[in-house]
Amino acid sequence: MVDVTLHNVKKQFGAVSVIKGVDLTIADGEFCVFVGPSGCGKSTLLRMIAGLEEISSGDLKIGGNDMTHVGPSERGVAMVFQSYALYPHMTVADNIGFGLRMTGHDKAEIEKRTKHAAKMLQLEPLLTRKPSQLSGGQRQRVAIGRAIVRNPEVFLFDEPLSNLDAALRVQMRTEISTLHQDLKATMIYVTHDQVEAMTMADKIVVLSAGSIEQIGSPLELYHRPKNLFVAGFIGSPKMNFLNATAVPAGDQIRVTLPGGVDILLPAGNAGVSEGQSVTLGIRPEHIDADAKDGAILPAKLRLAEYLGSETMFYVSLADGSDIAVKADGLATAKPGADFRIGIPPKACHLFDAQGVAIINGDLTK
Amino acid sequence: MFPTPVQKAPAWVRHAYTIILPIALIIWLLPLIGVAITSIRPSGDLAAGNYFGMPSRFAGFENYTAVFRDSPIGWYILNSFKVTIPTVIGAVGLACLSGFALAVYKFRANLIVFFLFVAGNFIPFQILMVPVRDMTLKAGLYDSISGLVLFHVAFQTGFCTLFMRNFIKSLPFALIESARVEGVSEWRIFRYIVLPLMRPAIAALSVLVFTFIWNDYFWATVLVQGQHAMPVTAGLYSLNGQWIAAWHLVSAGSIVAAMPPVLMFFLMQKHFIAGLTLGATKG
Numbered sequence: 001m002v003d004v005t006l007h008n009v010k011k012q013f014g015a016v017s018v019i020k021g022v023d024l025t026i027a028d029g030e031f032c033v034f035v036g037p038s039g040c041g042k043s044t045l046l047r048m049i050a051g052l053e054e055i056s057s058g059d060l061k062i063g064g065n066d067m068t069h070v071g072p073s074e075r076g077v078a079m080v081f082q083s084y085a086l087y088p089h090m091t092v093a094d095n096i097g098f099g100l101r102m103t104g105h106d107k108a109e110i111e112k113r114t115k116h117a118a119k120m121l122q123l124e125p126l127l128t129r130k131p132s133q134l135s136g137g138q139r140q141r142v143a144i145g146r147a148i149v150r151n152p153e154v155f156l157f158d159e160p161l162s163n164l165d166a167a168l169r170v171q172m173r174t175e176i177s178t179l180h181q182d183l184k185a186t187m188i189y190v191t192h193d194q195v196e197a198m199t200m201a202d203k204i205v206v207l208s209a210g211s212i213e214q215i216g217s218p219l220e221l222y223h224r225p226k227n228l229f230v231a232g233f234i235g236s237p238k239m240n241f242l243n244a245t246a247v248p249a250g251d252q253i254r255v256t257l258p259g260g261v262d263i264l265l266p267a268g269n270a271g272v273s274e275g276q277s278v279t280l281g282i283r284p285e286h287i288d289a290d291a292k293d294g295a296i297l298p299a300k301l302r303l304a305e306y307l308g309s310e311t312m313f314y315v316s317l318a319d320g321s322d323i324a325v326k327a328d329g330l331a332t333a334k335p336g337a338d339f340r341i342g343i344p345p346k347a348c349h350l351f352d353a354q355g356v357a358i359i360n361g362d363l364t365k
Numbered sequence: 366m367f368p369t370p371v372q373k374a375p376a377w378v379r380h381a382y383t384i385i386l387p388i389a390l391i392i393w394l395l396p397l398i399g400v401a402i403t404s405i406r407p408s409g410d411l412a413a414g415n416y417f418g419m420p421s422r423f424a425g426f427e428n429y430t431a432v433f434r435d436s437p438i439g440w441y442i443l444n445s446f447k448v449t450i451p452t453v454i455g456a457v458g459l460a461c462l463s464g465f466a467l468a469v470y471k472f473r474a475n476l477i478v479f480f481l482f483v484a485g486n487f488i489p490f491q492i493l494m495v496p497v498r499d500m501t502l503k504a505g506l507y508d509s510i511s512g513l514v515l516f517h518v519a520f521q522t523g524f525c526t527l528f529m530r531n532f533i534k535s536l537p538f539a540l541i542e543s544a545r546v547e548g549v550s551e552w553r554i555f556r557y558i559v560l561p562l563m564r565p566a567i568a569a570l571s572v573l574v575f576t577f578i579w580n581d582y583f584w585a586t587v588l589v590q591g592q593h594a595m596p597v598t599a600g601l602y603s604l605n606g607q608w609i610a611a612w613h614l615v616s617a618g619s620i621v622a623a624m625p626p627v628l629m630f631f632l633m634q635k636h637f638i639a640g641l642t643l644g645a646t647k648g
Contacts, residue, residue, distance in 0.1 A: 050546055073549070081542070085539035085543035087540060087544075098547065098557075099544075102549040102550070103548045103549070146547070
């Protein structure tokens with residue numbers, strides 16, 4: 001088993017820079033997820049690790065060996081494609097065994113490994129079928145099986161679940177997690193779905209416009225986002241952002257929210273200048289819909305979604321800014337009503353004008 | 366819905382349709398009907414000037430026997446096969462390889478090479494007649510089946526490459542990438558993944574090229590002189606007497622010569638039509 005190291009890796013298509021210098025170490029046996037909005041370069045980065053895209057500059061090491069300019073077949077990686085890429089003219093068994101057959105493994109060995117992979121993925125009854133006779137989830141399993149038989153050191157997944165329906169996606173998610181625990185292989189997984197990233201990853205790499213925004217464990221990213229982008233990207237529903245001004249107040253920072261309400265945040269070792277304009281971030285689930293805790297803001301209820309387990313309220317503040325509030329499922333307020341929300345200081349994040357975090361409302365502390 | 370189904374059109378359109386369609390069909394088939402009728406006309410009718418009227422009696426049997434008795438048409442047909450089959454194999458085989466290269470590999474001259482293949486199709490081959498004949502003469506291939514095959518392969522490969530390249534381009538590229546990651550060599554990717562998936566294209570193209578080559582008259586007359594290498598289209602000429610044109614025999618011979626491609630068309634109709642549309646819709 002091996003680790004994967006990228007050092008100042010860049011990718012250019014002509015004059016367009018797609019990956020702008022990525023430094024990353026993925027430890028042996030780690031489940032690493034690349035996440036980011038579409039077009040951020042996450043798939044390109046994965047394909048560069050696979051060897052399907054040339055690395056323009058920088059270097060890539062897999063298991064300590066330099067693989068920057070090595071062909072895809074010699075990197076010891078296996079890849080699962082978004083479209084599954086099953087060979088339509090071969091049966092499931094042939095699909096799984098194809099790579100082994102082409103690289104000169106003997107028949108008995110291929111059969112043994114195919115059987116083993118099929119058993120792991122519950123594909124045994126389907127071995128003689130063609131891909132066209134399989135459902136989406138089964139095709140996905142075959143694609144994974146094709147990766148498993150080769151006993152690769154690194155697994156690469158390129159948005160493997162995005163063609164499946166919601167229920168199947170949840171199921172396959174747990175199956176891939178289980179597989180990771182069983183195989184203990186290094187896995188790199190690309191997705192644009194932050195829920196997938198949060199549930200599966202040991203380590204999440206948040207990418208935006210070809211650069212890494214932040215690397216960390218799922219909870220680290222949730223509680224301590226380094227900047228506005230990560231704060232807004234991780235977490236569902238999205239974090240609320242309010243424009244505010246800050247003044248230092250001893251070992252605290254006084255933030256004036258829209259509507260003139262003040263909130264005192266513990267400064268820690270962060271400092272602000274007098275009257276600095278800042279962005280205050282607060283997650284919908286941390287806002288107190290009963291307005292008992294923290295700074296109280298008057299608002300108007302614009303829209304309510306009653307989901308049973310919880311209720312989503314969308315309220316407008318006096319200055320017109322919109323706030324999402326996740327409240328108890330039994331909350332009964334109706335749209336149009338006056339509404340008061342409480343913002344607890346300990347859950348507030350503060351970002352400067354450049355979007356860099358000054359204060360993280362880390363609730364784990 | 367466009368076009369509107371004719372059943373839903375106004376009554377006068379429907380009536381006009383039922384009248385005009387058969388007329389158009391007959392006009393379209395007129396030359397063929399003429400040849401078919403002439404092929405059963407006794408030679409006396411032609412001498413008497415009865416070119417387009419009803420034949421005075423049915424002479425089909427004697428005309429068709431005469432074709433086989435008086436001319437080496439069997440030999441010509443054999444020559445046609447000897448030219449057509451190697452050409453189909455050669456052109457389609459080469460096109461599979463060049464189409465794969467142009468569809469799968471990114472290299473600087475890719476588009477230029479591709480356009481050269483395509484542009485070759487637009488050169489009217491009449492202007493190549495003299496240079497090609499000179500070239501065959503110098504290469505010692507004049508008046509031989511192998512010469513004819515070589516030039517047919519050369520001229521067909523352009524169109525076939527266009528066709529194959531577009532077909533392979535329409536296959537999901539992830540299949541090839543997936544095989545590459547699995548460590549499969551490029552040749553084996555071609556042999557075991559791309560080639561099996563190209564089967565419908567190969568069938569369609571083979572049928573198409575078969576009819577093109579079989580019906581070729583131009584190169585057969587330009588590059589071949591002697592009976593030993595003459596394909597049937599050009600060989601029909603020998604049915605004429607030295608001084609007189611034996612139209613009834615030439616017609617009968619033409620019908621015989623047209624049989625293989627017509628049979629091919631009816632047997633492989635599905636592939637033939639696929640061949641006409643495959644490249645167009647999946648480009």
